[in-house]
Amino acid sequence: xxxxxxxxxxxxxxxxxxxxxxxxxxxxxxxxxxxxxxxxxxxxxxxxxxxxxxxxxxxxxxxxxxxxxxxxxxxxxxxxxxxxxxxxxxxxxxxxxxxxxxxxxxxxxxxxxxxxxxxxxxxxxxxxxxxxxxxxxxxxxxxxxxxxxxxxxxxxxxxxxxxxxxxxxxxxxxxxxxxxxxxxxxxxxxxxxxxxxxxxxxxxxxxxxxxxxxxxxxxxxxxxxxxxxxxxxxxxxxxxxxxxxxxxxxxxxxxxxxxxxxxxxxxxxxxxxxxxxxxxxxxxxxxxxxxxxxxxxxxxxxxxxxxxxxxxxxxxxxxxxxxxxxxxxxxxxxxxxxxxxxxxxxxxxxxxxxxxxxxxxxxxxxxxxxxxxxxxxxxxxxxxxxxxxxxxxx
Amino acid sequence: xxxxxxxxxxxxxxxxxxxxxxxxxxxxxxxxxxxxxxxxxxxxxxxxxxxxxxxxxxxxxxxxxxxxxxxxxxxxxxxxxxxxxxxxxxxxxxxxxxxxxxxxxxxxxxxxxxxxxxxxxxxxxxxxxxxxxxxxxxxxxxxxxxxxxxxxxxxxxxxxxxxxxxxxxxxxxxxxxxxxxxxxxxxxxxxxxxxxxxxxxxxxxxxxxxxxxxxxxxxxxxxxxxxxxxxxxxxxxxxxxxxxxxxxxxxxxxxxxxxxxxxxxxxxxxxxx
Numbered sequence: 108x109x110x111x112x113x114x115x116x117x118x119x120x121x122x123x124x125x126x127x128x129x130x131x132x133x134x135x136x137x138x139x140x141x142x143x144x145x146x147x148x149x150x151x152x153x154x155x156x157x158x159x160x161x162x163x164x165x166x167x168x169x170x171x172x173x174x175x176x177x178x179x180x181x182x183x184x185x186x187x188x189x190x191x192x193x194x195x196x197x198x199x200x201x202x203x204x205x206x207x208x209x210x211x212x213x214x215x216x217x218x219x220x221x222x223x224x225x226x227x228x229x230x231x232x233x234x235x236x237x238x239x240x241x242x243x244x245x246x247x248x249x250x251x252x253x254x255x256x257x258x259x260x261x262x263x264x265x266x267x268x269x270x271x272x273x274x275x276x277x278x279x280x281x282x283x284x285x286x287x288x289x290x291x292x293x294x295x296x297x298x299x300x301x302x303x304x305x306x307x308x309x310x311x312x313x314x315x316x317x318x319x320x321x322x323x324x325x326x327x328x329x330x331x332x333x334x335x336x337x338x339x340x341x342x343x344x345x346x347x348x349x350x351x352x353x354x355x356x357x358x359x360x361x362x363x364x365x366x367x368x369x370x371x372x373x374x375x376x377x378x379x380x381x382x383x384x385x386x387x388x389x390x391x392x393x394x395x396x397x398x399x400x401x402x403x404x405x406x407x408x409x410x411x412x413x414x415x416x417x418x419x420x421x422x423x424x425x426x427x428x429x430x431x432x433x434x435x436x437x438x439x440x441x442x443x444x445x446x447x448x449x450x451x452x453x454x455x456x457x458x459x460x461x462x463x464x465x466x467x468x469x470x471x472x473x474x475x476x477x478x479x480x481x482x483x484x485x486x487x488x489x490x491x492x493x494x495x496x497x498x499x500x501x
Numbered sequence: 502x503x504x505x506x507x508x509x510x511x512x513x514x515x516x517x518x519x520x521x522x523x524x525x526x527x528x529x530x531x532x533x534x535x536x537x538x539x540x541x542x543x544x545x546x547x548x549x550x551x552x553x554x555x556x557x558x559x560x561x562x563x564x565x566x567x568x569x570x571x572x573x574x575x576x577x578x579x580x581x582x583x584x585x586x587x588x589x590x591x592x593x594x595x596x597x598x599x600x601x602x603x604x605x606x607x608x609x610x611x612x613x614x615x616x617x618x619x620x621x622x623x624x625x626x627x628x629x630x631x632x633x634x635x636x637x638x639x640x641x642x643x644x645x646x647x648x649x650x651x652x653x654x655x656x657x658x659x660x661x662x663x664x665x666x667x668x669x670x671x672x673x674x675x676x677x678x679x680x681x682x683x684x685x686x687x688x689x690x691x692x693x694x695x696x697x698x699x700x701x702x703x704x705x706x707x708x709x710x711x712x713x714x715x716x717x718x719x720x721x722x723x724x725x726x727x728x729x730x731x732x733x734x735x736x737x738x739x740x741x742x743x744x745x746x747x748x749x750x751x752x753x754x755x756x757x758x759x760x761x762x763x764x765x766x767x768x769x770x771x772x773x774x
C-alpha cells in the first residue's frame with residue numbers, strides 16, 4: 108500500500124514539476140492516509156496476546172463522500188474482525204463444494220466483479236440469472252442486489268451462500284464446517300475458532316458474528332482514490348482536458364441517475380433494454396408493484412471501466428455499447444431500439460424527439476474517457492482486500 | 502426506521518404494551534393475582550378428523566384432489582392470553598416466537614412461563630413473524646429467529662433474496678400437481694414491506710375457549726390443546742386447487758391461502774394440569 112502511494116507521488120512529481128501542485132497532491136494524500144494507515148496495521152499486526160481485545164480500526168469517510176448508510180456503531184470495525192471477514196470472503200468453505208468463495212465471482216482485479224462472466228457462475232458449473240455486481244463502497248448502499256431485495260449489509264451473505272446455483276450451501280452447515288477447522292491436510296490450514304475468538308472474544312461461531320465479520324471486511328472496501336477523486340480534491344491536473352469535458356457532459360447527460368460521489372441515486376429504473384429470455388422483471392419480484400416491472404438498480408459507476416460486462420445480465424461488453432444503447436443508436440441504426448413499456452424511465456422519453464439521450468460520437472468518446480478516470484488502481488491493488496491465500500477462481 | 506409502515510408497527514407495539522400494563526386486574530376468582538404459573542399450548546396438526554401423518558397419510562382437499570403432506574411448518578408469535586373481562590396478558594415479546602414443525606413433536610408444544618395466575622378464556626397469536634421483528638438488526642435474530650442456524654435455517658424458513666420469514670410452509674405430493682416431481686409448494690410470507698408497501702400476510706388468530714377456562718395458578722399449569730386443520734389451508738376464503746396452484750410463494754395469490762389458514766385453529770380441550 109505505502110509503496111503504491113509513494114509510486115503515485117513519484118509519478119505525479121515527474122509529471123508536474125510544479126511545487127504548488129505537489130503541495131495539493133500531498134494534501135490529498137494526507138487526507139487519504141487515514142484509510143491507508145489503518146490498512147497497514149491490519150496487514151502487519153496480530154491480535155495483542157496481552158489483552159486479547161480486538162483493536163479498533165479507524166474507519167474514515169472520504170471527505171467528499173456523504174455519510175455512510177451502514178450504522179457503524181452496531182458493528183465497530185476491528186483489525187481482527189476485518190481480517191476474519193477477509194478470510195471468510197475468499198474461502199471456498201462457504202460453498203457446498205468447498206471451491207466457490209465470494210471472491211470467486213467478486214475478483215479484485217475487476218473491482219470485485221466476475222471478469223468475463225455475463226451471468227454468475229456457481230457450484231457444479233451452474234449459472235445464475237444476473238451479472239455479479241461490484242463489491243465496493245457498500246457502506247453507502249441503501250439496498251443490495253440488482254432488485255434491491257436486501258436492505259442491510261449483514262443480511263447479504265446468506266443470499267449467495269444459500270442460492271442453489273451460486274454457493275448451494277446452508278449458513279448453518281458453513282458454520283459447522285468453520286467450527287471444525289483447522290482441517291488437517293488443507294492447503295492453507297485456517298483456524299476459524301481462533302480467528303472468531305480474536306475478533307469477538309470467544310471461539311463461538313454464530314450467525315451474527317459471521318455476518319458482522321463479513322460486513323466489516325466489505326465496509327473496509329472503500330474505493331475513493333481514482334484520478335477523478337484526486338481531481339475533485341483539488342488536483343486540477345489529475346484528469347485531462349478531454350476527461351474534463353467528459354465530466355461536464357456526464358453530469359449533464361447521465362447525472363440525473365448516476366449523481367453524487369457514488370455515481371448512483373440508488374433508485375430502480377427501467378432503462379429500455381429489451382427483456383431477456385427469462386423475462387426478468389427485476390424490482391417487481393420484490394415489491395409485486397406493476398410500476399416496478401423491469402426496473403433494476405442504478406449501479407454505481409465507480410470503477411465502471413473495470414467491471415464489464417454491463418447491465419443486470421451482462422449483455423453489453425463495452426462502455427461504447429452501453430452509451431449506444433442510451434443514445435438509442437445501437438449499430439448506428441436509425442430505428443428506435445428502446446424497448447417501450449409503461450415503466451420505461453421518463454428521462455429517456457423527451458417529447459418531440461427520438462427516445463434516448465442525445466449524444467454525438469465525440470461526446471460519447473469524452474464521456475467514456477471521463478468514466479475511465481473512475482478506475483481506482485489503488486483499490487484493485489490494495490493488499491488489504493486481497494485473497495489471503497484461501498481463494499479459488501473459476 | 503422513519504418509514505410509515507414501521508411507525509405504524511411501533512405504534513401498535515406501544516398500544517399492545519399499554520394493554521399489558523392494564524391487564525393485571527382480575528375479577529372474583531379465588532386466584533392470587535400476584536402468583537404466577539406456566540401455561541402450555543399444544544398445536545396438534547390434523548387433516549379434517551384425522552391426525553396428520555407426514556408422507557404416509559393420504560387426504561383429500563375441498564377441490565377433491567388427493568394429496569399427502571411432506572412438510573408443515575409455521576411460526577406462532579406475539580401470543581396473548583385473554584381473560585373473561587376483556588383484558589389480556591401479553592407474553593413478553595422476546596419469549597413469544599415459536600416455530601411449529603410437524604416433523605418435530607417437541608416443537609408442537611409451546612410453554613409459556615411466568616404467566617400471571619388467572620382464568621384464561623381464549624388465546625390470540627400471530628401466524629408469522631411481526632413486521633418489527635422482520636426488519637430488526639441481526640443481533641435481534643437469535644434462537645428460533647436465527648436465520649443462519651437452528652430450525653429456521655434447517656427448514657429454510659427465511660427468504661434470503663427478499664428478506665422475510667416464511668410464515669407457513671406446506672409441501673406435499675399430489676398426482677394433480679403440475680410440477681416435474683408431483684410436489685406442491687406453498688411458502689406463505691410477506692410482512693408488509695420495509696420501505697415500500699408489499700403484500701402483508703401477517704394474520705392474527707383468535708381462539709375463544711367457548712366457556713372453558715385455562716386456570717393458571719402457582720400449582721396448576723394447564724395445557725390448551727389446539728387443533729390446526731390442514732384442510733382449512735385449501736378452503737374457507739378461497740378454494741385452492743393443487744392442480745391450478747401447484748406452487749404459491751411470494752405472489753398476490755398467497756393472500757388467499759393466508760386468508761384460509763387464519764381459520765385453521767380450533768380448541769379441542771384443556772387439561773387442567
